[in-house]
Amino acid sequence: MSVTSQRRGGGYLERPAPSGLADVVEVILDKGIVIDAYVRVSLVGIELLTIDARIVIASVDTYLRFAEATNRLDLYEKGGKDLTEAVGDLQESGAGRKVGGAIKGAKKAITGGDDDEDEESRRPAKRPARSRRSSRE
Amino acid sequence: MTATTTVEPDLDALPEHLGIYVYGVVETASEVDRTDLVGLDDARVLLVASGDVAAAVGVVALERPPGRKRDLVAHSSVLDALAATGPVVPVQFGTVLLSAADVRAELLESREEDLLAMLGDLSGRQQFTVRGRYNEHAVLAEVVAEDPEVAVLRERTRDLPEGAAHGDRVRLGELVAHALEAKREQDAAVVMDAVLPHVVSCAPRDGASVDHMMEVAFLVDEDRRDAFEEALEAVAEAMHERVRLQLLGPMAPYDFVGQ
Numbered sequence: 001m002s003v004t005s006q007r008r009g010g011g012y013l014e015r016p017a018p019s020g021l022a023d024v025v026e027v028i029l030d031k032g033i034v035i036d037a038y039v040r041v042s043l044v045g046i047e048l049l050t051i052d053a054r055i056v057i058a059s060v061d062t063y064l065r066f067a068e069a070t071n072r073l074d075l076y077e078k079g080g081k082d083l084t085e086a087v088g089d090l091q092e093s094g095a096g097r098k099v100g101g102a103i104k105g106a107k108k109a110i111t112g113g114d115d116d117e118d119e120e121s122r123r124p125a126k127r128p129a130r131s132r133r134s135s136r137e
Numbered sequence: 138m139t140a141t142t143t144v145e146p147d148l149d150a151l152p153e154h155l156g157i158y159v160y161g162v163v164e165t166a167s168e169v170d171r172t173d174l175v176g177l178d179d180a181r182v183l184l185v186a187s188g189d190v191a192a193a194v195g196v197v198a199l200e201r202p203p204g205r206k207r208d209l210v211a212h213s214s215v216l217d218a219l220a221a222t223g224p225v226v227p228v229q230f231g232t233v234l235l236s237a238a239d240v241r242a243e244l245l246e247s248r249e250e251d252l253l254a255m256l257g258d259l260s261g262r263q264q265f266t267v268r269g270r271y272n273e274h275a276v277l278a279e280v281v282a283e284d285p286e287v288a289v290l291r292e293r294t295r296d297l298p299e300g301a302a303h304g305d306r307v308r309l310g311e312l313v314a315h316a317l318e319a320k321r322e323q324d325a326a327v328v329m330d331a332v333l334p335h336v337v338s339c340a341p342r343d344g345a346s347v348d349h350m351m352e353v354a355f356l357v358d359e360d361r362r363d364a365f366e367e368a369l370e371a372v373a374e375a376m377h378e379r380v381r382l383q384l385l386g387p388m389a390p391y392d393f394v395g396q
Contacts, residue, residue, distance in 0.1 A: 012373040013366070014383040024213045026352075027266060031391035032161070032227035035234070035243055063310030069347045070277050070287070070313050071295040 146196050148185055148237040156199040156233045157185070157240055160215045161389065162226040162252050165191040169219060176215040177208050185237045187245035190252045193219055194240065197233060204231065216389035224259035226252060226394050255394055261359050262337055263387035267369065269328060269350030270381045271317075277347070279379075280316040287312050317347070324380060325351040331372040335365040340392040350380055354392035362387075 174182040180195040219225040290309040373382035
């Protein structure tokens with residue numbers, strides 16, 4: 001699967017296909033005008049979860065994730081690679097994409113509901129939302 | 138998708154077990170209720186009008202609170218479809234009211250002036266979202282090369298078992314996080330300088346992942362859209378070795394209706 005749906009004539013700007021779950025969650029989750037809580041019948045407890053996800057930004061845990069990502073780097077010391085080759089490696093190996101999982105995990109908790117199988121069966125080719133980011137161009 | 142039933146429920150006399158899901162607000166002149174547009178539970182999108190503004194709604198069962206993946210997707214599909222035909226003010230996902238009378242009283246009548254102003258501002262404009270992701274490996278390698286302390290800490294901690302040298306790891310992560318923050322500011326400024334001449338307004342969003350470079354929503358006039366996309370394409374090419382630039386949209390103007 002490619003996230004690039006309509007790349008025009010070898011351009012570098014990616015145009016991801018719309019409506020992937022990860023995109024939809026990030027784009028719309030806490031957006032839009034709000035109707036008074038005393039009037040509406042339901043509004044899923046979404047705000048809390050997105051706030052939770054943002055709290056992690058300047059914590060020790062976050063720093064440890066950054067340190068881990070930095071330590072995963074395979075620079076020239078090992079195997080005599082220079083930077084250019086290292087860049088190529090990333091595209092091959094998908095190294096270092098797990099960071100940020102906590103946030104995606106929190107968002108996933110919101111929508112990872114009872115209709116997972118349902119979703120799978122309707123669109124069997126669809127990958128789990130978590131791996132979308134690792135799709136290569 | 139097409140509607141599964143041809144008998145439309147009377148929104149002003151709904152049975153007790155049914156409620157009204159609200160997608161957003163459009164101009165009453167919108168003819169969306171004459172199309173086959175469907176939303177949650179494949180229910181047709183209908184209008185509840187009051188004066189010059191109308192809520193785009195669908196009938197849902199009350200005992201079934203929205204919150205599933207496909208509900209989110211349906212909500213955004215309806216709003217994007219509405220945005221493609223005219224201005225729309227999105228209402229927050231998951232909003233269900235008991236009756237059409239509530240929709241008029243609590244949403245339309247009490248805020249008609251505001252809503253009309255917002256619809257006017259959004260007319261002929263669409264939202265696009267630009268997302269920049271670092272090539273994590275390339276940009277972290279830059280950080281290691283540019284800051285000797287990072288390089289030293291990395292050497293000291295990388296081959297130790299997880300949990301050892303906790304203080305060094307935290308310090309390393311802190312330095313890297315701050316270095317990336319500085320890079321983000323610089324790189325995002327390059328993108329913003331390129332596109333700001335072509336947009337009406339912008340709304341940045343937060344991101345906390347290592348590869349996050351920028352995520353900004355833009356409101357773009359229909360007749361500037363080509364110029365906006367060309368400017369982005371040029372900047373995407375210029376930074377493609379370090380950054381993947383993605384353009385999402387056009388979509389409903391989620392980031393330009395307050396809140």
